[in-house]
Amino acid sequence: MTIHSLKITLISLAAGLLLASLGGWSMAGEVAVDPADNGTDIRDDTTEDADSRSSEVAAAVEEFVEAVPSHAHDVPLAEAVTSAEGLAEPLELLGKNIPPGTSMRLSWSATELFEGVPVSTPVLAINGALPGPNLCLTAAVHGDELNGVEMVRRVLHDINPDKLSGAIIGVPIVNVQGFRRGSRYLPDRRDLNRYFPGNPTGSAAARIAHSFFINVIAHCDALIDLHTGSFERANLPQIRADLRNPDVVTLTQGLGGMVILHSTPAVGTLRHAATQAGIPAVTLEAGGPSVLELNEVKHGVKGIETLISTIGMQRKLRLWSDPEPVYYRSSWVRADSGGILLADVSLGSTVREGDLLGTITDPMSNARSEVRSPYSGRIIGMARNQVVMPGFAAFHVGIATVEAPVGETETPVARKDQGKSGDYVDGMSE
Numbered sequence: 001m002t003i004h005s006l007k008i009t010l011i012s013l014a015a016g017l018l019l020a021s022l023g024g025w026s027m028a029g030e031v032a033v034d035p036a037d038n039g040t041d042i043r044d045d046t047t048e049d050a051d052s053r054s055s056e057v058a059a060a061v062e063e064f065v066e067a068v069p070s071h072a073h074d075v076p077l078a079e080a081v082t083s084a085e086g087l088a089e090p091l092e093l094l095g096k097n098i099p100p101g102t103s104m105r106l107s108w109s110a111t112e113l114f115e116g117v118p119v120s121t122p123v124l125a126i127n128g129a130l131p132g133p134n135l136c137l138t139a140a141v142h143g144d145e146l147n148g149v150e151m152v153r154r155v156l157h158d159i160n161p162d163k164l165s166g167a168i169i170g171v172p173i174v175n176v177q178g179f180r181r182g183s184r185y186l187p188d189r190r191d192l193n194r195y196f197p198g199n200p201t202g203s204a205a206a207r208i209a210h211s212f213f214i215n216v217i218a219h220c221d222a223l224i225d226l227h228t229g230s231f232e233r234a235n236l237p238q239i240r241a242d243l244r245n246p247d248v249v250t251l252t253q254g255l256g257g258m259v260i261l262h263s264t265p266a267v268g269t270l271r272h273a274a275t276q277a278g279i280p281a282v283t284l285e286a287g288g289p290s291v292l293e294l295n296e297v298k299h300g301v302k303g304i305e306t307l308i309s310t311i312g313m314q315r316k317l318r319l320w321s322d323p324e325p326v327y328y329r330s331s332w333v334r335a336d337s338g339g340i341l342l343a344d345v346s347l348g349s350t351v352r353e354g355d356l357l358g359t360i361t362d363p364m365s366n367a368r369s370e371v372r373s374p375y376s377g378r379i380i381g382m383a384r385n386q387v388v389m390p391g392f393a394a395f396h397v398g399i400a401t402v403e404a405p406v407g408e409t410e411t412p413v414a415r416k417d418q419g420k421s422g423d424y425v426d427g428m429s430e
């Protein structure tokens with residue numbers, strides 16, 4: 001099968017690149033550029049962050065396109081199980097050989113700490129007894145996003161290798177350095193999810209991204225990247241997906257009763273890089289950072305297990321068919337004054353244009369202002385109650401429309417409303 005030979009090519013390529021980059025490897029660590037991680041600067045959280053469009057990222061994308069052949073899919077994802085023929089093959093991953101019908105805990109290490117100790121993180125792989133696609137689950141690309149870590153553990157625990165068609169590869173903690181510090185970022189304060197597919201000779205972030213992409217992601221036939229809201233904001237469990245890609249639509253529909261937000265992935269995100277490489281990918285957002293939220297975890301697990309059933313990888317694992325709406329547009333409603341933000345709505349609330357979303361009270365003057373919804377729709381993300389400055393993105397409204405994405409979908413309403421592209425917030429937390 002062509003996918004198999006591609007994997008071998010990728011493995012030898014990865015080995016070559018690793019050897020080539022060993023010379024500069026000990027230089028990977030960089031000093032922090034801004035130790036004050038107060039997490040309130042929205043610009044750090046936008047997909048249009050200038051940093052995310054640095055020439056380094058652009059260069060990495062170009063280099064990647066030349067270096068790695070696009071992932072070959074002979075059949076649509078929806079038919080990957082039914083069209084798989086013959087016996088399951090051993091899964092070659094991270095230097096190990098996982099026979100069909102078995103699971104293995106592997107280890108991926110991208111870089112070293114300053115003292116030269118490798119930083120490794122577990123990679124859990126289950127190779128099914130039957131042939132099929134490789135589904136990958138990644139969590140904590142942002143080290144403070146914990147719900148996905150628990151989702152990966154639960155999903156992999158529920159899989160029976162004897163009944164599985166294909167393989168499931170789970171990486172509970174991609175950004176292990178951020179995870180240990182309870183931080184979204186890498187130690188140099190770079191956002192790892194702006195550096196995929198990476199660059200073996202670039203910054204620390206670009207090298208980590210490259211190692212992860214070549215050694216793990218390149219083995220996937222489909223990817224679900226698990227995230228939460230960021231900076232004291234929480235998201236209604238939702239799928240972010242580019243609905244112009246048919247395999248991405250298969251993934252999205254398979255996830256069952258979860259809100260779907262059409263969004264074009266930003267350059268540098270794992271979702272973007274994987275899709276560019278021919279690996280359909282979606283982001284699953286659920287809850288907020290720095291906490292474990294059991295309801296959100298269960299919601300995500302239910303969605304992923306429904307997908308595993310829907311595409312036929314393991315029958316009757318879970319089926320969840322209440323469809324949720326698809327939002328082709330969304331917009332963040334911002335605070336126009338500073339003070340204490342108290343919400344009058346909750347995640348999932350349906351709102352109409354003009355409805356009160358929350359109030360902001362100045363703690364000094366006691367002056368109170370209202371935040372009202374400019375749109376009719378549903379609250380799919382919102383800030384926790386906190387002290388805010390004018391301009392703070394407070395409520396994310398999924399806007400009910402009948403539009404479907406056709407061709408050019410690069411201008412969601414958020415960008416138009418906010419004027420400057422630098423304020424674009426959609427997809428902010430991935």
Ligand SMILES: [Zn+2]
Pocket residue numbers: 141142145226227228230429430
């Ligand atoms: Zn995230």
